Amino acid sequence: MIDVKHSVFHLHTAWWSCLLRVTKNGLLELVHFGAPVSEKDVDALAVKPGLGWGSSILLDEKDPASCADALPLAWSGSGRGDYRESPIELEDENGPLPAAFRYVKHKIHKGSVLTRFLPQAQNGEETLEFILEQPENHLRLKLYFSVFPTVLTRRAVLENSGESPVYIRKMMSWSIDLPGRYQMTTFDGGWIKEMQKHTVPVEESRVVNESVTGFSSHRHNPGFLLAEPQTTEEHGTVYGFNLIYSGNHYAGVQRSLQGLNRVMQGISPVNFRWEVQPGGFFETPEGVLAWSGNGFSGLSLRMHDFITEHIIPEFWQKRPRPVLYNSWEGCMFNFNERRLLGLAKKAKKLGCELFVLDDGWFGARKNDTAGLGDYNVNKKKLPHGLKGLAKKINHLGMEFGLWFEPEAVNPQSHLYSLHPNWILKDNLPPLTGRHELLLDLTKPEVRDYIVDAVSAILDDTNITYVKWDMNRHSTALGAKAHAYILGLYDVLRRIFVPRPQVLLETCSSGGNRFDLGMLTFSPQIWCSDDTDPIERLEIQNSLSYLYPQSTMGAHVSAAPHAQTLRNTPLTTRGNVSFFGVLGYELDLDHLLPVEEKEIAAQIEYYKAHRETFQFGAFRRLVAEEGIGWQVSDAGLHMAGLFHKLVPAAPGYERLRLRGLKPETEYHVESRPQNLRIGPFGGLLKHVAPVDINPNGAVLRTVDHRATMPDAKEDFTATGSALMAGWMLPPRFSGTGYDKNQRSQGDFGSTVYEIREKT
Numbered sequence: 013m014i015d016v017k018h019s020v021f022h023l024h025t026a027w028w029s030c031l032l033r034v035t036k037n038g039l040l041e042l043v044h045f046g047a048p049v050s051e052k053d054v055d056a057l058a059v060k061p062g063l064g065w066g067s068s069i070l071l072d073e074k075d076p077a078s079c080a081d082a083l084p085l086a087w088s089g090s091g092r093g094d095y096r097e098s099p100i101e102l103e104d105e106n107g108p109l110p111a112a113f114r115y116v117k118h119k120i121h122k123g124s125v126l127t128r129f130l131p132q133a134q135n136g137e138e139t140l141e142f143i144l145e146q147p148e149n150h151l152r153l154k155l156y157f158s159v160f161p162t163v164l165t166r167r168a169v170l171e172n173s174g175e176s177p178v179y180i181r182k183m184m185s186w187s188i189d190l191p192g193r194y195q196m197t198t199f200d201g202g203w204i205k206e207m208q209k210h211t212v213p214v215e216e217s218r219v220v221n222e223s224v225t226g227f228s229s230h231r232h233n234p235g236f237l238l239a240e241p242q243t244t245e246e247h248g249t250v251y252g253f254n255l256i257y258s259g260n261h262y263a264g265v266q267r268s269l270q271g272l273n274r275v276m277q278g279i280s281p282v283n284f285r286w287e288v289q290p291g292g293f294f295e296t297p298e299g300v301l302a303w304s305g306n307g308f309s310g311l312s313l314r315m316h317d318f319i320t321e322h323i324i325p326e327f328w329q330k331r332p333r334p335v336l337y338n339s340w341e342g343c344m345f346n347f348n349e350r351r352l353l354g355l356a357k358k359a360k361k362l363g364c365e366l367f368v369l370d371d372g373w374f375g376a377r378k379n380d381t382a383g384l385g386d387y388n389v390n391k392k393k394l395p396h397g398l399k400g401l402a403k404k405i406n407h408l409g410m411e412f413g414l415w416f417e418p419e420a421v422n423p424q425s426h427l428y429s430l431h432p433n434w435i436l437k438d439n440l441p442p443l444t445g446r447h448e449l450l451l452d453l454t455k456p457e458v459r460d461y462i463v464d465a466v467s468a469i470l471d472d473t474n475i476t477y478v479k480w481d482m483n484r485h486s487t488a489l490g491a492k493a494h495a496y497i498l499g500l501y502d503v504l505r506r507i508f509v510p511r512p513q514v515l516l517e518t519c520s521s522g523g524n525r526f527d528l529g530m531l532t533f534s535p536q537i538w539c540s541d542d543t544d545p546i547e548r549l550e551i552q553n554s555l556s557y558l559y560p561q562s563t564m565g566a567h568v569s570a571a572p573h574a575q576t577l578r579n580t581p582l583t584t585r586g587n588v589s590f591f592g593v594l595g596y597e598l599d600l601d602h603l604l605p606v607e608e609k610e611i612a613a614q615i616e617y618y619k620a621h622r623e624t625f626q627f628g629a630f631r632r633l634v635a636e637e638g639i640g641w642q643v644s645d646a647g648l649h650m651a652g653l654f655h656k657l658v659p660a661a662p663g664y665e666r667l668r669l670r671g672l673k674p675e676t677e678y679h680v681e682s683r684p685q686n687l688r689i690g691p692f693g694g695l696l697k698h699v700a701p702v703d704i705n706p707n708g709a710v711l712r713t714v715d716h717r718a719t720m721p722d723a724k725e726d727f728t729a730t731g732s733a734l735m736a737g738w739m740l741p742p743r744f745s746g747t748g749y750d751k752n753q754r755s756q757g758d759f760g761s762t763v764y765e766i767r768e769k770t
């Protein structure tokens with residue numbers, strides 16, 4: 013809802029409130045953003061500037077409260093006495109211009125107000141549009157505040173009604189000043205090391221979260237958090253921020269002398285210079301702001317709800333996602349139709365529903381040095397074409413999905429030899445990354461080529477899933493990098509909006525473009541090329557702060573893992589992937605009988621609980637040891653407990669659930685799990701009646717076929733007991749095997765079903 017009284021604007025839902033006030037000098041004062049309050053509270057909540065601060069500049073000499081530098085603002089500028097970071101920097105032919113926009117009027121719109129080029133959140137309740145002007149330069153600034161149940165979104169539009177161009181050096185999507193003490197959490201990393209969580213205190217020196225790779229990047233995810241220092245998963249105040257954008261981004265956070273924290277976010281200003289012609293305009297991407305008084309998990313639930321309901325394409329919002337088999341880690345470039353069909357048969361038998369052919373199906377693509385850009389099928393590998401392969405896969409009872417990397421081209425390709433001028437470049441020789449150049453998506457003819465090539469394949473072959481990959485950083489700077497992203501959105505919109513039923517999974521060397529911009533087209537994103545479940549625990553855990561689990565492509569791969577050489581139990585590989593969109597990505601030809609059995613059991617279990625795993629309310633649990641996750645749906649809750657290295661002589665351990673009904677009885681059952689015999693090695697001699705050679709054929713044969721049961725839990729308890737923390741079965745403590753003990757060794761885990769009793 014948006015209520016307006018005199019100069020006070022109250023935007024509010026059941027979850028949050030934002031109180032704004034227009035000052036005498038036409039500034040937008042941010043009186044409050046956070047817990048729901050009433051507009052009657054404006055005076056109580058507003059700052060009390062007193063007689064002001066020495067050396068300060070006043071907008072009105074007689075009014076000490078007119079010091080812009082000391083006010084909490086919802087937008088600011090430069091050259092008018094606010095020396096904190098400005099959300100906007102402008103210039104004309106003669107150099108820098110002051111930015112001093114003053115309120116003129118406002119409008120209230122039902123729903124969201126559409127942007128012209130950028131993706132945006134859908135179906136907002138109401139939008140408040142502030143119109144500010146700087147008549148001296150014939151400039152108008154429109155600030156849009158859209159109300160969604162759990163979040164507020166904001167963006168800015170600059171219009172030039174003058175007679176000469178204006179240049180934007182910096183224009184943020186939003187800016188706010190928050191009172192209080194905060195710690196900032198960012199999610200940083202690189203290839204196979206995405207989303208590493210870092211927390212720093214917010215002080216007087218500016219903290220910056222920024223990407224300049226041309227994309228949102230795995231280096232610094234655009235989403236970040238500000239939390240009061242004592243905040244936990246369950247308690248405390250947290251603000252969460254994100255940007256519906258996939259290009260270079262920037263966020264700056266800095267505390268002022270008065271204890272106001274200026275926070276802003278938008279396109280990175282590094283090398284940015286965008287010309288706004290007379291009569292023209294520029295619009296920023298939309299930012300997302302959320303508040304929670306219930307700790308980090310509370311904040312995540314609000315972000316998840318917003319993404320599921322308002323970002324993900326409508327067709328896929330709550331539609332169960334198929335369990336897929338992907339050919340990449342198992343085959344890489346080395347396959348032909350026979351091999352693929354063999355794998356598909358096995359995948360089908362194990363329970364997979366969708367067969368995805370990854371890289372290597374086109375042109376001269378023997379490895380990653382050639383062929384990219386040429387979308388003609390490689391007839392040596394696939395003599396019956398994609399259509400023939402898809403038909404046979406469909407005949408097996410599976411859907412067919414296909415990989416593309418349409419934004420890039422290998423210099424060794426027909427496309428490059430035909431159109432060397434289609435690549436993205438400046439006046440220096442172009443540089444490759446993974447032997448690739450980027451196509452210049454700012455050129456309409458390049459966009460048309462991609463739209464036509466991909467659409468033709470989608471229309472010719474029965475393809476229900478597309479993996480859209482992109483494997484390098486860009487070298488485009490500033491405005492060009494932004495124009496590229498607008499071009500990319502145009503391409504994605506033209507291909508996928510008319511084909512809503514095609515499930516799009518985007519990927520950029522893993523999670524190099526895991527952002528809300530891509531999610532407006534693709535319901536899921538490949539989180540990381542790191543499929544080691546212990547690494548994935550951290551990556552998926554960090555992603556969960558900002559993104560729901562239905563957006564995370566999570567695959568079981570072979571161990572030792574290609575990224576770490578770590579050996580992990582197949583049970584844990586499955587258990588971690590359950591808390592995302594489950595898939596398999598390994599060579600099925602060399603599975604042992606025990607592995608086949610385990611994978612089939614995993615898929616069956618996942619399917620039986622799929623809607624809760626994919627769309628249940630996600631909570632990070634406060635586990636006494638390891639990492640705990642819980643997803644909850646109506647009467648069903650699924651929990652996972654994951655350990656890293658085992659300690660010697662482990663103590664008692666409890667698991668504490670959340671969000672249950674205290675008085676209600678629940679049936680708790682752990683997923684039946686079996687232990688491989690091989691890892692016990694020579695220890696078996698202590699229990700076996702005969703001498704067993706730990707390196708011999710007998711043990712190997714037994715290990716490939718038989719397993720031993722791991723501890724099984726099956727009991728009933730009240731919600732209050734489960735939330736207080738139930739005592740788990742003992743862990744292996746060096747004194748022997750028992751079937752009621754968790755003898756999982758390193759990297760063990762357990763998944764639980766907690767069902768409300770009726």
Ligand code: DGJ
Pocket residue numbers: 340370371415481483519520521522538540541
């Ligand atoms: C990088 C992706 O992240 C992988 O999953 C795979 O699709 C390769 N590209 C293919 O080249």
